[in-house]
Amino acid sequence: MPRGPRLDAPGVLHHIMIRGLERRPIFRDDRDRVDFVTRLGTLAEGRAIIVYAWALVLNHAHLLVRTGTRPLSRTMRSLLTGYAGAFNRRHKRVGHLFQNRYKSVAVEEEPYFLELIRYLHLNPLRAGAVKTLTELDRYPWTGHATLLGHHARPWQATGAVLTQFHRSLRRAQAAYREFVAAGIPLGKRPELQGGGLIRSLGGWSVVAELRRGREHYLGDERILGSSAFVEDLQEEMERSTHPRPPRLPLNRLVAYVCSEVGVPPAALSGGSRRAPLSRARQGIAYLWTEVLGHPGRPLASALGIRPQSLYEAAARGKERAPEWNRLLRKIT
Secondary structure, three states: OOOOOOOOOOOOEEEEEEEEHHHOOOOOOHHHHHHHHHHHHHHHHOOOEEEEEEEEEOOEEEEEEEEOOOOHHHHHHHHHHHHHHHHHHHHOOOOOOEOOOOEEEEEOHHHHHHHHHHHHHOHHHHHOOOOOHHHHHHOOOEOHHHHOOOOOOOOEOHHHHHOOOOOOHHHHHHHHHHHHHHHHHHOOOHHHOOOHHHHHHOOHHHHHHHHHOOOOOOOOOOEEOOHHHHHHHHHHHHOOOOOOOOOOOHHHHHHHHHHHHOOOHHHHHHOOOOHHHHHHHHHHHHHHHHHOOOOOHHHHHHHOOOHHHHHHHHHHHHOOHHHHHHHHHHHO
């Protein structure tokens, strides 16, 4: 059965799974891992997503993230397309790196938030990449070591996790580690991996009752949560929380923003960092990528800046969102 469209809205929690084509490695060495984590961190710093947990294994990766205002599909396309291209160049290969499209599951926070953090961070131990929890504590390729304070990654949302264990940082880290240790005997946790009704109903234990009875249970393989959560999220998606943005040519947007700021459009690509030009770039970047939903790379090329700089400009432009949104309403 073909998969339905991805369930996405601002603020939704997602468990994302990325697998290599034909189970081949997607991380051959630490250069690959550094590249992937750096790209993930850049997206988090740009507020495209909030990252709570992540784990890299030889041929797959897991992420637990919350979407920002940018659609998840755009964020993941930026992450995976950029990484795959760099991987192919480094290893002198061609062709697809990942198996089909990534898998994303919208998650009900209670009771799954902490369970998934533990499940994701134990992946390297289950896969044999490390032998003990003590090794995992300092293993650099999951968010577990960051939560324990052994690797500094400011973009990871450690506070949102640790405050659920204790107000004191040290006590929270100790309680978190005990929680992770208690998950080791639980193994692969099929109730966190299953599909369709099994996932949506919250585990394997209800399947027998489901098969015996005639009651209708609402399930969706794209969701990890209760039946009520499935229904609520589907209704929210039907209400279309992402209304279709107006169509607007780039040259017209650039002209209006530059007129508003008082700078000539031709000066944007000159590399000047004068405040009015920076402000114009920020407004254009914010409206073009965050509001109108266009990819940033072509705009970065047109403005003569790096894609990373463009997304940083969009984030700064977002700080003045009301001003730029009013301008957009005038234009359209």
